[in-house]
Amino acid sequence: MKTKQILFGILVILIFLLPWFNTDLQNNYSIPKVSQEDITFFEINPCKISIVQFMTSNVESIYQNHFYFRANDKSSMKCFGRITGVTVIQGDELQTQFFISVGTNPLINLVLQGLFWILILSLVPKSKNSLSNYKFKNISIFLVSYLFTYSVYAESRYYEASLYEFNFASLRSYFLIFLAFLLISKNLIDIYHLRSENIINFVPFIYLFTFIFSGFNYSFFAALFVYLGLISFFNGESKSKFNFIYISLSIWWLINSNGSFYFNVGKLRGFTSSVYEFNANFSWIIFIYFLLLGIYKFYSENRQRFKLELFSKNLSLTAIMMMLTGIMSSNSPIINFYNYYFLGLQRYGEEKNTPFAFSEDVYELKISWRGIFPSSETVGEFYGLVLLILLFWIFKSNKIRTIDYIGVIAASLGLYFSDNRTAIVLVFIFSLIYIYLILFKNLFNPKFMLFLIAIVSIGLLIFLLNDNSYKFISNSIISQSFVFQYDSIYSSYLRLLNSGQETGSLFSSVFGFFSMIAFFLNRSEMWGLFFARYNPTFMELLFGSGPMNFGQLYGEVVINNPESFLLPHSSILSLILFIGIIPLILLTVMFVYILILNKKNYEFVLLSMYIITNILKNDSINYFVVFVFYCLLYLLFKNNSKKTIFR
């Protein structure tokens, strides 16, 4: 049995390694070392030598961090794993940088990455009682694949840059994509059926494996939730109120889908639309609907199997492995490339191998380090969550395991490296509050609450009585917006703010308070930039313009562009853009109501507050893994059956 397993292991490793040995066997090349002066060999012989041959001839490319291996998705199948070109660039510090382009055909990526991730998921132990087959299993798998194929059609402008010899007008081409995804989704769902009870405890690993196909704007793991969403829909399990609201909003979003605005997905790849158009909007509306249903079904089917002991252990393991892979990625260009490919990252891992570094200017600020995650701020949030959940676990279980020690060290280091100061402060304050609550047992202890309210009120009064500083701070967003406003072109929202400020309306006062929050969160510039761009009609302001769509925001109004591309830096602002203020107010009321209902569930209250504070000032929910993780965490820690998950 053991020999069989070893042979199987070797076979699997060979299957995933062999493509990188793909070379032109008809000729015998003498491969030179790349140098600043001469890269002619690679210009004359594109797609001739394998990445492995390149490495053996240029051994320093494995460990010297001025080499950068980059996946070239618009490559032929024949070119997979071969060097398609080398570019020499003079870097910022006059260092010569070599960009080595490696052929990675998207069709092969679908199958190779998909099968690799299926293998990874098969490492999760099987359930004792495997899930019985759903009534609509096969039709749902077909629909999942169809939705994926439709997304390729809807976002063809994005895929033109990555699909090689793909005729967007031919059904045959789409059929090929459909078949490849059908193979992957069928295997994924079979794996899930055998392991559904245990997968919920292994969810933290989605921070390590982001599961985004190279060359695609789609996540492999999303297929599972969309599948569960379809099953839930066919079984009539979806809530009628939610259906009514979502369908009503969808009709408005689709009617409103005029124009065509392209958006460079960048690090949000896998969970944002690349174009604001009817088809793309339709595709994302359907995707988000089934994703939400799927997440809820996944939670409701498996919540009884949730074990905090195992979950917290996996959180620690994930934190440790993220640190290790991040450090390896930043020290070896080739590991960075393979991490990107096999972990399915949205963006290449950090290239700076100095996580303790400070800037060399007069301010000497800590330079953020993100490891393998696309955003340092978001990964900081994750490490903060790990610390909080480990704290809850240790206090509730009254035991501390070796893995907890290592997890705490890895998460603390990760949090420090990420330089997410809000997360650092929140973890510190919430830990103190939690320890206090454990001792006094009541969050809404009247004395404690009065004490807190008194402190906050006195602080606020002192601040507000100082009229000049409040005036300055309440104008922080609008003054920043004017910095980015171009010529005499105003976004509709900026015009509204401007007129509100002149007349001194209530709206202006409310926005002034919002500006004050932005000022203290160091977000005046980012949010000012958002409002300089935000150009909604009245109805768009109320009901948004469609989920996961930044195209309209970034393409509609001309502004003085900042030096680098900047996202809104607030998930709340993203939500205003996507769903509008009325659904957002409804969600807020629901959130507060649930919070009050669960006030005795301290862990839930603190985690919710931690998440909401972070998403207020960060784009977290625009990352697929973060969105899924926060939704599940919120549902799992919510005291639905009047019991906390710790009892």
Add this chain to the structure above:
Amino acid sequence: MSIVEEVCGNYPEGFKKADILSDPNYVFINDPNYATRQLFDAENNKVFVNSFIECEHYVSGGWGFNPLKNSELIYQELFMYVVIFGIVITFLKPKIIEFIKN
């Protein structure tokens, strides 16, 4: 887009197709404004053309093959068969296992 436009570029304004076949002494004149193109036939033979009229003539006569595109299409076809085989195996897996056990 026709195959001629795909390979040779857009038709020049006022283009008139010359009756080349009926004139055995016809000589193609080089167009200095036209970038030289390499054409292939079904057997991978190569020819260089130096004007749109020459390119159009060759492509209409069957020299519109692109070896890179052709090889990619062959690979895609092969890929499709492999994937279909995988799908069939995946869907029939329980029955295959049952058959082997019996």
